[in-house]
Amino acid sequence: MNKVILLHRRPAGKPVLNDFKFTSESIPAPQIGEILLKTLYVSVDPYLRGRMNDSKSYIPAFELDKPIQSGIIAEVVDSNNAGFQKGEFVLGNLAWKEFQISDGKGLSKIEADDSELTPHLGILGMTGLTAYLGLTEIGIPKPGETLVVSGAAGAVGSVVGQIGKILGCKVVGITGSDEKVELLKSKFKFDNAINYKKNHDLLKAIQLACPKGVDIYFDNVGGVISDAVLANINKHARLPVCGAISLYNETSMPIGPRIQPIILTKSATMRGFIVGDFSEKFPAANKQLATWLKQGKLTYSETIIYGFRNIPQAFINLFDGKNEGKMIVKV
Amino acid sequence: MNKVILLHRRPAGKPVLNDFKFTSESIPAPQIGEILLKTLYVSVDPYLRGRMNDSKSYIPAFELDKPIQSGIIAEVVDSNNAGFQKGEFVLGNLAWKEFQISDGKGLSKIEADDSELTPHLGILGMTGLTAYLGLTEIGIPKPGETLVVSGAAGAVGSVVGQIGKILGCKVVGITGSDEKVELLKSKFKFDNAINYKKNHDLLKAIQLACPKGVDIYFDNVGGVISDAVLANINKHARLPVCGAISLYNETSMPIGPRIQPIILTKSATMRGFIVGDFSEKFPAANKQLATWLKQGKLTYSETIIYGFRNIPQAFINLFDGKNEGKMIVKV
Numbered sequence: 001m002n003k004v005i006l007l008h009r010r011p012a013g014k015p016v017l018n019d020f021k022f023t024s025e026s027i028p029a030p031q032i033g034e035i036l037l038k039t040l041y042v043s044v045d046p047y048l049r050g051r052m053n054d055s056k057s058y059i060p061a062f063e064l065d066k067p068i069q070s071g072i073i074a075e076v077v078d079s080n081n082a083g084f085q086k087g088e089f090v091l092g093n094l095a096w097k098e099f100q101i102s103d104g105k106g107l108s109k110i111e112a113d114d115s116e117l118t119p120h121l122g123i124l125g126m127t128g129l130t131a132y133l134g135l136t137e138i139g140i141p142k143p144g145e146t147l148v149v150s151g152a153a154g155a156v157g158s159v160v161g162q163i164g165k166i167l168g169c170k171v172v173g174i175t176g177s178d179e180k181v182e183l184l185k186s187k188f189k190f191d192n193a194i195n196y197k198k199n200h201d202l203l204k205a206i207q208l209a210c211p212k213g214v215d216i217y218f219d220n221v222g223g224v225i226s227d228a229v230l231a232n233i234n235k236h237a238r239l240p241v242c243g244a245i246s247l248y249n250e251t252s253m254p255i256g257p258r259i260q261p262i263i264l265t266k267s268a269t270m271r272g273f274i275v276g277d278f279s280e281k282f283p284a285a286n287k288q289l290a291t292w293l294k295q296g297k298l299t300y301s302e303t304i305i306y307g308f309r310n311i312p313q314a315f316i317n318l319f320d321g322k323n324e325g326k327m328i329v330k331v
Numbered sequence: 332m333n334k335v336i337l338l339h340r341r342p343a344g345k346p347v348l349n350d351f352k353f354t355s356e357s358i359p360a361p362q363i364g365e366i367l368l369k370t371l372y373v374s375v376d377p378y379l380r381g382r383m384n385d386s387k388s389y390i391p392a393f394e395l396d397k398p399i400q401s402g403i404i405a406e407v408v409d410s411n412n413a414g415f416q417k418g419e420f421v422l423g424n425l426a427w428k429e430f431q432i433s434d435g436k437g438l439s440k441i442e443a444d445d446s447e448l449t450p451h452l453g454i455l456g457m458t459g460l461t462a463y464l465g466l467t468e469i470g471i472p473k474p475g476e477t478l479v480v481s482g483a484a485g486a487v488g489s490v491v492g493q494i495g496k497i498l499g500c501k502v503v504g505i506t507g508s509d510e511k512v513e514l515l516k517s518k519f520k521f522d523n524a525i526n527y528k529k530n531h532d533l534l535k536a537i538q539l540a541c542p543k544g545v546d547i548y549f550d551n552v553g554g555v556i557s558d559a560v561l562a563n564i565n566k567h568a569r570l571p572v573c574g575a576i577s578l579y580n581e582t583s584m585p586i587g588p589r590i591q592p593i594i595l596t597k598s599a600t601m602r603g604f605i606v607g608d609f610s611e612k613f614p615a616a617n618k619q620l621a622t623w624l625k626q627g628k629l630t631y632s633e634t635i636i637y638g639f640r641n642i643p644q645a646f647i648n649l650f651d652g653k654n655e656g657k658m659i660v661k662v
Contacts, residue, residue, distance in 0.1 A: 050596070222591045236608075241595045254592070258585040260553045264572045264603035265381070272595035277567075 002027045003308055005096035007062045011052055014249040014319055019052070020312040021065070027099045029078070034101050036078035039308070040089070042096065042329040043071035043121040044315040045155075047274075049248040067095035071126060073110065073117050074100075084109075091120050098308055098331065119293070122155055122326035123300040126275055128289045130242060131159035133278040136167075138240035138271045139216040143168030146210045148229050151220030152193060153180035153301075155326035156242060160218045161190050162298050169216070172209045174202075174225055176321045183324065187299060202228035221246045223254065230262055239270040249319060301325025333358045334639055336427040338393045342383055345580040345650055350383070351643040352396070358430045360409070365432050367409035370639070371420070373427065373660040374402035374452040375646040376486075378605075380579040398426035402457060404441065404448050405431075415440075422451050429639055429662065450624070453486055453657035454631040457606055459620045461573060462490035464609040467498075469571035469602045470547040474499030477541045479560050482551030483524060484511035484632075486657035487573060491549045492521050493629050500547070503540045505533075505556055507652045514655065518630060533559035552577045554585065561593055570601040580650060632656025 001024040008021035030036045048070055051062045062068055072094035076084045081104050084090070092107040094100060110120050122128065134156075141147060147164040151157040152173025161184065164171040173184040173193040184193040192209045199205040206214070206228055213234035219226050222244030233239070247254045263270060278285075292298040303323040305314040308331045318327055332355040339352035361367045379401055382393045393399055403425035407415045412435050415421070423438040425431060441451050453459065465487075472478060478495040482488040483504025492515065495502040504515040504524040515524040523540045530536040537545070537559055544565035550557050553575030564570070578585045594601060609616075623629040634654040636645040639662045649658055 219591065222589065226591065241591050244589075244592050244595055247589065247592055254589040255586055256589045258553065258575075258578065258587045259590065260550065260557065260572050260575050260601075260603070261578055261585070262603075263601055264575055267603050267605060267608050269600065269602040270591075270594055271598075271600040272591070272593075273598050277598050 001025070002097060002099045004067050004098075005308075005311055006065050007052060007068050009064065010054055011049070011249070013251045015049065015052065015312075015316050017312055017316070020068075022309065025097075028101050030080045030101055032080050034103055035076050035081050035084045037074035037090065037094065037100050037102055038077045039072055039074050039094070039096075039098055039100070039331045041073040041118055041121055042308075042311055042331065043126075044311065044318060044327050044329060045070060045126075046243055046245045046248060046318050048315065049319075067097055069093050069095050071121050073121060089114075089117060091125065096311055118302055118304070118326070118328055119300065121328055122302065123159055123293060123298060124286065124289060127155040127326055128159055129278075129282060129285050130275040131156045132163055132285045132289055133275060133281055134240040134242050134273055135160050135163055135216075135218060137278055137281070138269075138273060139218060139238050141167045141169045141216055144170070145215035146170045146172065146212055146234075147216040147218065148172045148174065148206065148210065148214045148232075149218045149220070150174045150225050150229070151243065151245060152184055152190065153321075153324055154220060155300075155323070157218070157220050158184070158188050158301060158325055159298065162188055163292075164216075165189055165191075166292065166297055170210075170212075172206070174206075174221075174229070180321075180324065183301070187301070196225055203231050206232045216240075218242060219244070223247055223256070227257055230259055233262065233266050233268055235266050235268075237266055237268040239268060241270060241272040245319065303327050305329045307331070332356070333428060333430045335398050335429075336639075336642055337396050338383060338399050340395065341385055342380070342580070344582050346380065346383065346643075346647050348643055348647070351399075353640065356428075359432045361411045361432055363411050365434055366407050366412050366415045368405035368421065368425065368431050368433055369408045370403055370405050370425070370427075370429055370431070370662045372404040372449055372452055373639075373642055373662065374456075375642065375649060375658050375660065376401060376457075377574055377576045377579060377649050379646065380650075398428055400424050400426050402452050404452060420445075420448060422456065427642055449633055449635070449657070449659055450631065452659055453633065454490055454624060454629065455617065455620060458486040458657055459490055460609075460613060460616050461606040462487045463494055463616045463620055464606060464612055465571040465573050465604055466491050466494055466547075466549060468609055468612070469600075469604060470549060470569050472498045472500045472547055475501070476546035477501045477503065477543055477565075478547040478549065479503045479505065479537065479541065479545045479563075480549045480551070481505045481556050481560070482574065482576060483515055483521065484652075484655055485551060486631075486654070488549070488551050489515070489519050489632060489656055490629065493519055494623075495547075496520055496522075497623065497628055501541075501543075503537070505537075505552075505560075511652075511655065514632070518632070527556055534562050537563045547571075549573060550575075554578055554587070558588055561590055564593065564597050564599055566597050566599075568597055568599040570599060572601060572603040576650065634658050636660045638662070 184190040220243040223246035515521040554577035
């Protein structure tokens, strides 16, 4: 039988296991033009939380009692489509099912060994593109500038910081544990990192870490961490808004200091984005990321959880910061 | 004697007359290279409120017991500087004095009759440039898009709306009285206007006035009006932040709904600016504004208050929305 994970009910606040439902169906047979895919690796990402709400977002809400979808690497195990051969690996936005049928649309093939697949969900996939394009297209880093990244040890944040260093910035990360602070400084070569859970005066901690002020703030988290960074921005600062994980589970309207006055007095630019806003730049960006990775200028972390049944828990763990880098479930 | 207005103390909240002090000094004589100026028209503007605080802003704070400065049109009444002739009119950032000495630096000459001077403080001056450059450089209007302007009957707002119409947008203004609503629709040709004081569900009122959503929000006011507009923005909206008059007199940190989630989900761009950010574009912008004015495509309102001694009250009146268009004191 073929296991499937459905959205059972819309989470109220932080998701819990009972928001998901396991079911099973027979393994389908591919008709003409179709292929049968076996799920190998499942990407779980904070943005999926938004799709679990009923409200309008930048992508449609998941339907109740329908399978959840995310970035998945799968193997072609049967093919009635001339474009795909058995044994090929593909990447796509697929359902949380062990096996599924596809007509091949929206899938991209991955030319890699089994051991080199997962980067295509991360640094060579949406994560890397999000980091690279958000930083270069909105952050517009210049050598000598100070870049602050929140969610710095996450899949996007850790890549943003490294690209900032490659491009000549001073890079300061904000993260949620002393272990991650060490990781950012040792593995990812950040100039400095701040554990926001230990710094009760975060505004001051950022001021100390950024004596010349903050020129670029790559925001993955929102909330009080972002308040503290905004209080330290320089004239003409650029503020790519990539995520707001600290707010995704709020059940009422989040309230905080109004930011328009500082945006105004600093002539700052705040811009939200999803990676698809820059889709015409994907090929060049992917090439640059692959080059840096090959040159050893970029590295990455993955947190791999094993077992199809653990997909919901892996997703929930994102909101406790239990991942280091990209969170992936190996089925 | 020569009357002078000093900043007597920093306003706590909304400015009051006792924050200002009148004093007098003898009328100085111009030395070699200097000119004596007689103040004719004084511009009072919301942004001056920020300079009355001690805190850092985009321009330095006014000093206590020193004259306040703003945009002023003056007549050269005596000259020891070959570059200036008696009887010429000049525009500059000058002190609130009836007479003052200048070395001519930073002054621009106005070639106009006495009856045509005041537009150079408004639509042909900083006000017009602010409207034009904020809208075109940040708002980037496209024909058919919906533009919402707050502070719409003010000096900047009324020009922004008219330029929006010239460039093919649907234009909706937000203002604070039924008289101003009528003015926006009749004189300034806005498609629609909303009296925020009469609409308790402002979010809904904006939704009704903008059935296709808001593509550009030119923000002069901040606060709850801006909250209601932001709740109606479209994907890829542009949000020039020109002012925050509703917040200038706050004595504690203004609090409101966090806006990063909507900036994120709408891939919106919010950018603060002062007109000086675009100084290299002043000549072309001034030329365009003068052309439109001559062609009758632009019009403007002025609220003229008479008498040097009424400058502080004219300034205070800005925060009660007592001006229609540009607030100017004729000395």
